[in-house]
Amino acid sequence: MERFFNTAGPNRADKEYTIDPLKRFDLDDILSLIDRSKYFVLHAPRQTGKTSCLLALRDYLNAKDDYIAVYANVEGGQAARNNVLSAISTVCGTIAEKCSLILGTNQPKEIRKEVENLDANEMLTTYLRSLSRALPKPLVLFIDEIDSLVGDSLVSVLRQLRAGYDDRPGAFPQSIILCGVRDVRDYRIVLSNQDIVTGGSAFNIKAESLRLGNFSKEEIHELYMQHTGETGQVFDEACFPMIWEATEGQPWLVNALGNEVTWKMKENRDRSVRIIPEMIYRAQEQIIYRRDTHIDILIDKLREERVRRVIEPMLSGEGEIDDRTIPSDDLQYVIDMGLVTMERGKPRRIANGIYKEIIPRELTWADQSSLTQEPQWYENADGSINMEKLLLDFQQFFRENADLWIGRFDYAEAGPQLLLQCFLQRIVNGGGYIDREYGLGRKRTDLLIRKPLTDHYGGPVQRVVLELKILRRGLEATIADGLRQTAEYMDIAGAVNEGHLIIFDRSQTKTWEERIWHRPYDIEGRAIMVWGM
Numbered sequence: 001m002e003r004f005f006n007t008a009g010p011n012r013a014d015k016e017y018t019i020d021p022l023k024r025f026d027l028d029d030i031l032s033l034i035d036r037s038k039y040f041v042l043h044a045p046r047q048t049g050k051t052s053c054l055l056a057l058r059d060y061l062n063a064k065d066d067y068i069a070v071y072a073n074v075e076g077g078q079a080a081r082n083n084v085l086s087a088i089s090t091v092c093g094t095i096a097e098k099c100s101l102i103l104g105t106n107q108p109k110e111i112r113k114e115v116e117n118l119d120a121n122e123m124l125t126t127y128l129r130s131l132s133r134a135l136p137k138p139l140v141l142f143i144d145e146i147d148s149l150v151g152d153s154l155v156s157v158l159r160q161l162r163a164g165y166d167d168r169p170g171a172f173p174q175s176i177i178l179c180g181v182r183d184v185r186d187y188r189i190v191l192s193n194q195d196i197v198t199g200g201s202a203f204n205i206k207a208e209s210l211r212l213g214n215f216s217k218e219e220i221h222e223l224y225m226q227h228t229g230e231t232g233q234v235f236d237e238a239c240f241p242m243i244w245e246a247t248e249g250q251p252w253l254v255n256a257l258g259n260e261v262t263w264k265m266k267e268n269r270d271r272s273v274r275i276i277p278e279m280i281y282r283a284q285e286q287i288i289y290r291r292d293t294h295i296d297i298l299i300d301k302l303r304e305e306r307v308r309r310v311i312e313p314m315l316s317g318e319g320e321i322d323d324r325t326i327p328s329d330d331l332q333y334v335i336d337m338g339l340v341t342m343e344r345g346k347p348r349r350i351a352n353g354i355y356k357e358i359i360p361r362e363l364t365w366a367d368q369s370s371l372t373q374e375p376q377w378y379e380n381a382d383g384s385i386n387m388e389k390l391l392l393d394f395q396q397f398f399r400e401n402a403d404l405w406i407g408r409f410d411y412a413e414a415g416p417q418l419l420l421q422c423f424l425q426r427i428v429n430g431g432g433y434i435d436r437e438y439g440l441g442r443k444r445t446d447l448l449i450r451k452p453l454t455d456h457y458g459g460p461v462q463r464v465v466l467e468l469k470i471l472r473r474g475l476e477a478t479i480a481d482g483l484r485q486t487a488e489y490m491d492i493a494g495a496v497n498e499g500h501l502i503i504f505d506r507s508q509t510k511t512w513e514e515r516i517w518h519r520p521y522d523i524e525g526r527a528i529m530v531w532g533m
Contacts, residue, residue, distance in 0.1 A: 002230050005223075005258035007292070010052040017226040017258070019219050021056035024049060025212060030057065034067070034140055034175040037168050039161070039205050042179045044212035045338025047252035047294050050179050053212060054142045062102065067140045067174060070099045075145040080153055082192040085120035087153030088160075092116075092127045095141070099131065107134060124160040129171050138174035147180035152192050158184070158202035165205045182336045183209045188329065214249030224258060233262065233271040242280045248352040250338065252294045257283050278457045281433055288357055298355065299362045301337060306330040308411060310340060311359065314350065314438045315414035315445070316470065349438070356436045363411055364422035371426045373397075378427055383453045384462040385427065387498060391518070391531055394423050398533050399512050416504040416533070417445050417468050424449065424466075432462075444469045444485060448493045463495040471505040478503055479530055483523045490526055499528040 006016035025042075033040050044050050054071055061069035072095045080087035092112055099108035108131055115127045132139050149157060164172035178184055184206060187199030200206075215223070220243055224235055247253035260283035261275055262268055268275065288295065301307050309330050331348070334340045341351045350356045378390045398419065406415030421434070424447070428434055432451035444467055451462040467486040471478055482501040490499045505515045517532040 003226070004263065005227070005255040007252060007256050007259050007294075010055055011049070017223050017255075018052075019215060019223055021049065021053040022060060024053055025210060027057075027060075029208075030210070033208060034061070037174050038207035039165065039176045039203075040178075040208040040210065041184050041206055042177055042210045042212060043181060043183050043336065045250075045336065046181060046297060048212055048214070048338070049251045050212055051144055054144060054177070054179060058142060061140055066137065068099070068102060068135050068137050069140040069142070070095065070102055071142045071144065072098045073144040074157075075148040077153060078145075078148040078150065082151040082153060084152050084156045087149060088120045088123050088156060089116070091143075091149075091157060092124055095127070095131075099139075103135075121156050121160065122163075124157060125164045128161075128164055128173060129167060132168075132170065132172050138169040140175045140177075141173045142177045142179060144179045146178045146184070147182055147187065151190060154187070155189055155191065155197050155202050158199065162203055162205050178203070178206075182333070183211075185209065186329065186332055186336065214247075215251055215254055216249060217244055220244060220247075220249060220254055223254065227258065227262060231262075231271045233268075233273065233275065235275045236277060238277050239275060239280050242277050246280070246284050246353040248341075250352055250354075253287075253352065253354055256287050256292065256294070260284075260287055276457045278452070284354060284357075285433070288354065288361065295358060298337075298339065298358060301339065302359065302362060303410065307334055307337075307339070310334045310348075311350075312411045312413050314340075314348065315360065315411060316417060353435070356438065357434070360418055360421045360436065361425060363409065364418050364425070371423065373423070373426055375427050375429065375431070383431075383451070385432065385449065385451055385464065387449075387464055387500060388529065390424075390427060391500060391502075391529075394420060395516050395518070395531065395533055397423065399516055402533075416470065416506070420466075420468065420502065421447070444482070446489050448489075448495070462498070463493055464498040465490045465493055465495040465500065467499075467501045469501070469503050471503050471507070475503070475505075479521075482530070483521055483528055486528050487523050487526050490528075497527050499526060501528055501530045502533060503530065504533050 003016050011018045011021070042050060042054070051073070058069040058071045061067050074091045074094055076094060077087040077090040080090060092115065096108040096112035100106055111130045111134060112127060114130065115123050118126055146157070147154070161176060168174055184199040184203050189197045189199065189202070191197060217240070221240055228234055243254065243257055246257065257280065261279050264286065265279065265283065267273065268279065291299065302311070306327070309326050311334070335342060338351055339355060340348050342348045350359065373393065378386045380386050402416070402419065405419055406412055409415045409418055411418060421436070424434060428449060428451065432449055435448040435450065437446035447466040447468065449462070449464040449466070453460045453462060465486060467482055467489060469478060469482050479501070482503065486499045486501045507515070515532055519530055521528050521530055
């Protein structure tokens with residue numbers, strides 16, 4: 001039976017294509033930390049492979065026979081909220097159950113019963129002391145989903161682990177790995193009395209914080225080649241740069257694209273069908289449109305105010321690289337989620353191509369359905385989009401609706417850009433794609449529309465560049481900068497003669513007659529239409 005690309009739960013190497021989990025982090029460093037009785041953190045965004053890595057490490061350690069390694073997912077304690085007794089009881093019960101499975105005896109469960117009547121704030125410490133003394137080898141404990149616990153319950157767990165630290169390894173775990181989305185130092189825990197405790201103060205025994213990274217380009221290729229090796233189905237090499245751009249190695253996205261293009265697209269279950277780039281584009285669109293769980297979680301986060309504070313300036317191109325108006329905790333939170341990435345000395349950016357697509361679509365999802373425009377209204381005889389007709393209609397739509405629509409967007413500062421993207425998305429859904437590029441401090445948003453003109457891969461493709469800017473200074477200076485930027489992007493994108501510069505004038509003192517205009521320019525031999533709105 002052939003294996004598949006995994007999009008749900010920990011990987012099982014016998015059933016799903018797998019990158020060796022033990023190669024996804026520095027195993028020697030982790031083993032050294034464990035041997036030196038250190039407590040440390042492993043964190044990464046959701047559905048990155050943390051659990052698969054912890055389970056593989058557990059099995060590796062148990063096979064070596066130096067330790068008893070136990071994995072416990074404490075997410076069940078989340079429902080307890082600030083009920084410390086309920087949460088701690090759940091955590092102890094989960095550890096006892098998992099340890100009993102590893103040992104093949106009920107001893108850990110029996111020890112659990114001995115502490116069940118203790119005060120909640122000493123129950124976990126006492127249980128781990130008793131369990132560690134009873135085991136024939138030092139205990140290595142992996143606590144997964146630690147940040148699913150909240151408030152008083154989370155603080156109690158962290159403090160009880162800290163309380164027994166000095167008794168390791170004879171009377172407390174040799175090593176404990178806390179695993180979650182965020183580094184424990186970044187927790188700001190609100191207690192039931194509204195006091196705030198930081199994770200760093202509640203768990204100041206942490207030796208290291210390790211972050212699990214995304215797949216590399218080589219690992220993506222290796223994963224997909226496992227499918228080719230087992231089924232004979234070939235991926236065109238031109239697919240791999242597209243997969244990288246769409247996912248930048250985010251493991252769930254990498255697997256979801258593979259699953260979509262080799263299984264969900266039923267015609268491709270015929271393993272003689274060669275996977276070509278156009279299929280990757282289609283697979284990406286279907287994943288976004290279907291809003292699977294991973295995408296749905298991301299969408300839900302966009303509604304949070306601290307996420308909006310980070311993302312909104314990026315969508316509009318406003319702000320600076322070192323924007324100090326955004327709290328550092330907000331920025332770290334969005335980075336830890338995997339929504340945004342930062343490289344030293346560079347502006348923060350949306351983490352991958354799929355997320356770039358999801359964000360504006362979700363922020364305008366309900367509004368797209370209320371538009372009456374249809375793709376065929378703007379289709380030329382050769383199947384291309386009549387961009388002049390489309391943008392003339394958008395100008396009128398913007399004039400009539402901008403104040404009402406932008407006012408109801410959650411991300412109002414990026415409203416004009418989002419409204420145009422909403423309008424464009426409605427049109428290109430008839431058979432095209434929009435590539436989007438955002439960035440801080442560039443004072444613009446870059447869009448590239450690609451419209452295949454035939455059903456045949458490799459056939460002619462219409463490419464249209466749109467440069468979106470907000471008028472912040474003199475009009476002529478803005479046009480001059482925008483024309484240069486549009487021409488550069490046209491050259492990069494291969495859009496020979498279809499460039500449009502859209503300038504949104506948000507001044508409340510000008511009439512619509514003054515703000516709505518368009519005129520052609522020629523720069524470096526490229527025809528560019530400039531639109532005022």
